[in-house]
Amino acid sequence: MATKGQYDEAARMIDEARRIVAFTGAGISVESGIPTFRGAEGLWSRYDPKILDLGYFFAHPRESWEAIREIFYDYMGANARPNAAHRFLARLEEAGSLIGVITQNIDNLHQEAGSRTVVEFHGTAWTLVCTECRDRTPFTEHDLSELPPRCTRCFGVLKPDFVFFGESIPPEAWRESERLLGEADLLIVVGTTGEVAPASMLPYQTRAPMIEINVEPSRYTADRTDLYLEDKATVAARELAKRLGIEL
Ligand code: APR
Numbered sequence: 001m002a003t004k005g006q007y008d009e010a011a012r013m014i015d016e017a018r019r020i021v022a023f024t025g026a027g028i029s030v031e032s033g034i035p036t037f038r039g040a041e042g043l044w045s046r047y048d049p050k051i052l053d054l055g056y057f058f059a060h061p062r063e064s065w066e067a068i069r070e071i072f073y074d075y076m077g078a079n080a081r082p083n084a085a086h087r088f089l090a091r092l093e094e095a096g097s098l099i100g101v102i103t104q105n106i107d108n109l110h111q112e113a114g115s116r117t118v119v120e121f122h123g124t125a126w127t128l129v130c131t132e133c134r135d136r137t138p139f140t141e142h143d144l145s146e147l148p149p150r151c152t153r154c155f156g157v158l159k160p161d162f163v164f165f166g167e168s169i170p171p172e173a174w175r176e177s178e179r180l181l182g183e184a185d186l187l188i189v190v191g192t193t194g195e196v197a198p199a200s201m202l203p204y205q206t207r208a209p210m211i212e213i214n215v216e217p218s219r220y221t222a223d224r225t226d227l228y229l230e231d232k233a234t235v236a237a238r239e240l241a242k243r244l245g246i247e248l
Contacts, residue, residue, distance in 0.1 A: 002229040002236065010211050010227055011243035017186035020098040022089050023202055027191015027214060028233045029107050032080045038193055043071060054166040058131070061148040061157050068160060069144050072106070072125045082113035084241075084248045085190060085213075085233035090114035091246045100180040104192060104199050106162040119176045121169060121199050123162035132156025169198060181206040190233050194219035 014020065026036040036042045050056045051067040082090075090113040092098035100117035101110050106125040110118045127136045130151035142149045142158065149158040163169060181187075187203060187210040194200045195218075203210060203224055212218065212225040213236040221228050229236050241248050 002231045002239070006227060006229055007236075007239045007243060010229060011240055013186060013209065013211060013227065014092070014097070014188075014240065015244060017097055019183050019185045020092060020188060021180045021184040021186070021206070021208070022092075022098060022101045022188045022190065023192070024089075024101060024103045024105060024110070024190045025192025025194075026105060028085050028103075029080065029083075029105055029109055030191065031083045031085070031232060031234050032107075032109055034080050034105075034107055034109075036191075038195070047071065049165065052164045054164040057159065057164060065144075065147040065149070069147065072160065073139065073144055080107060080109060082109045083234050083237075085237040086110055086113035086115070087248045088237035088241055088246065089188075091241070091248065093117065095246070099183060100176075102177045102180060102202060104196070106160075117180075119173050119180065121163075121173045121177060121202075123160075123170065123173075125160050125162055127161040128158040129161045130154060130156040131159050136161060177202055178205060181208075184208040186211070189213070189218075189220060189225070190236075192218060 030036055037044050047067050051064045057064040086109050089098060089101055093115055101115050102119040102121055103110055104122050106122055108124060108126045126139060128139050128142060129136050133151060133154045133156060135151055135153050151158055184206045185208050187206055187208045189203055189210060190213045203220055209226040210224055211227045212220055213229045213233055215232055
């Protein structure tokens with residue numbers, strides 16, 4: 001657990017910053033009921049990651065979709081709500097000191113919390129893209145009881161609009177991330193192992209001091225992190241909001 005002194009220091013750093021960038025991973029959404037990928041309770045302990053391998057998807061679209069529907073649409077689509085940590089970042093943006101969130105998450109929770117500048121580095125589960133004509137439509141427009149879902153324009157197989165293993169990062173996401181990191185005067189990293197490239201390299205693209213929030217040390221803690229707050233994302237958000245006079 002982080003100390004009172006560490007929270008005081010983090011709040012001072014946030015209060016003095018004017019161009020904060022946040023970089024988030026699955027850990028920020030755990031308390032919204034969305035499991036992480038790694039770790040004992042992680043998705044990859046229950047599902048074979050091949051379901052998100054592009055080659056496997058094209059060869060076995062129905063099998064891939066059955067797992068994808070269970071993981072990303074049955075629960076996440078229906079129930080997940082933003083938590084205090086998502087709201088904390090949205091409030092910092094409203095206050096004018098945070099210039100953007102770069103997220104590895106595909107759950108749309110930053111936007112639902114009110115964040116406006118959100119770079120979805122791994123895409124989003126909120127839209128489906130046709131693998132033939134590239135048409136994009138909200139997943140809510142499709143009946144996922146029939147798998148794989150088909151494009152209403154060309155009958156091509158639809159794929160969630162997030163980055164599969166073996167797929168490249170959307171160029172726009174790269175550009176926007178580099179722009180934000182180039183301007184940052186403080187980096188807040190929440191809930192990521194820092195194990196998945198190329199996203200894992202982003203915190204090294206800025207010299208801004210870095211505050212890290214995680215329940216356990218990550219790849220960054222020993223060499224990149226300036227102030228490590230070992231706590232759950234919502235606990236840290238509330239401690240910081242209290243010190244900064246922010247309503248969550
Ligand atoms: N608060 C803060 N951090 C937490 C919490 C919490 N309540 N619970 C777990 N964490 C931390 C874990 O300690 C771990 O460091 O969140 C991190 C989750 O790690 P991963 O599951 O590896 O998620 P992430 O780093 O976002 O994965 C990156 O991998 O599978 C791909 O595309 C997928 O975007 C994902 C990428």
